[in-house]
Amino acid sequence: MFSHVCVGVTDFDRALNFYERLFAVLGIERRYYDANVPWAGWHSAGGNRPHFMISKPFNDSPHNAGNGQMSAFLASSREQVRQAHAAALAAGGTCEGEPGLRPHYHANYFGAYFRDPDGNKLCVVCHQPE
Numbered sequence: 001m002f003s004h005v006c007v008g009v010t011d012f013d014r015a016l017n018f019y020e021r022l023f024a025v026l027g028i029e030r031r032y033y034d035a036n037v038p039w040a041g042w043h044s045a046g047g048n049r050p051h052f053m054i055s056k057p058f059n060d061s062p063h064n065a066g067n068g069q070m071s072a073f074l075a076s077s078r079e080q081v082r083q084a085h086a087a088a089l090a091a092g093g094t095c096e097g098e099p100g101l102r103p104h105y106h107a108n109y110f111g112a113y114f115r116d117p118d119g120n121k122l123c124v125v126c127h128q129p130e
Helices: 012-026 078-090
Strands: 004-008 028-034 039-044 051-055 070-074 094-101 110-115 121-126
Touching: 012 028, 012 039, 012 051, 012 078, 078 094, 078 110, 078 121
Parallel strands: 004 051, 070 121
Antiparallel strands: 028 039, 039 051, 094 110, 110 121
């Protein structure tokens, strides 16, 4: 369904550090990086689409996090959700919801919510039973 998802960042180096640490836990590989643009993109192991990318806004206007917008990353286990949430917070993210079951979505929805250092809302979720 998706080709790519892009989120804007203010401090590219800070954002790169945040996403590198988060994606290391999730096994998501960096696809490209260019400090001159600046931008970077990642994809699931062995693939090339869809991919997730960060960049300073191309129009040179300030970045603004969107209210109601969120990108969610798939985890292979509930433990991986916990580890990703911890890595995100250790890398400068802020908690928007501790790891746990959200049965109002479905019986096995185990997710954690946080914001990156620029305020972009992210989720890591596992849909499998424990």
